[in-house]
Amino acid sequence: QVQLVExxxxxxxxxxxxxxxxxxxxxxxSASTMGWYRQAPGKQREWVAVLRRGGTTNYADxxxxxxxxxxxxxxxxxxxxxxxxxxxxxxVYYCYVDLGSRYWGPGTQVTVSS
Numbered sequence: 001q002v003q004l005v006e007x008x009x010x011x012x013x014x015x016x017x018x019x020x021x022x023x024x025x026x027x028x029x030s031a032s033t034m035g036w037y038r039q040a041p042g043k044q045r046e047w048v049a050v051l052r053r054g055g056t057t058n059y060a061d062x063x064x065x066x067x068x069x070x071x072x073x074x075x076x077x078x079x080x081x082x083x084x085x086x087x088x089x090x091x092v093y094y095c096y097v098d099l100g101s102r103y104w105g106p107g108t109q110v111t112v113s114s
Contacts, residue, residue: 002026002103006095009108016085016112022078022095022105029075031097036069036080038091038110048093049080063089085112 003025012018020036028034035050049059049069057069068081078095092107 002028002097002099004095004097004103004105006093006105006108009093009110011111011113012085013114014085014087014112017081017083018085018110020080020082020093020095020108020110022080024076024078024097027075028071028078028097028099031099034069034071034078034095034097036078036093036095038089038093039107040088040091043091045094046091051078082110085110087112 004022006020006022008018008020033050033052036048037045038048039045047060048063049067051057051069051071059067066084071078090112092109094107095105097103
């Protein structure tokens, strides 16, 4: 079992940046994959980014070139750097890790508005 907690969300103006963090209660270095989803009001949860154990990454077309997923060397935290934010990026952002089972954090709100 592992508990995940996201942080770093908030209100930002269009064109701004945020870095989300996902802190795990124990090392997640053995996770096969880790990543982020988001859910905007009235919409289905949408996959955003994934980081695989070997280091490869993939991004949704809507965020490619603007968002970057990474993790710390200790293997306890996953990050999502978000640049050039747009109003359509407004959503609750959830991190997840796959350790045999998939574990989720409770989410952090990101609001992009002037």
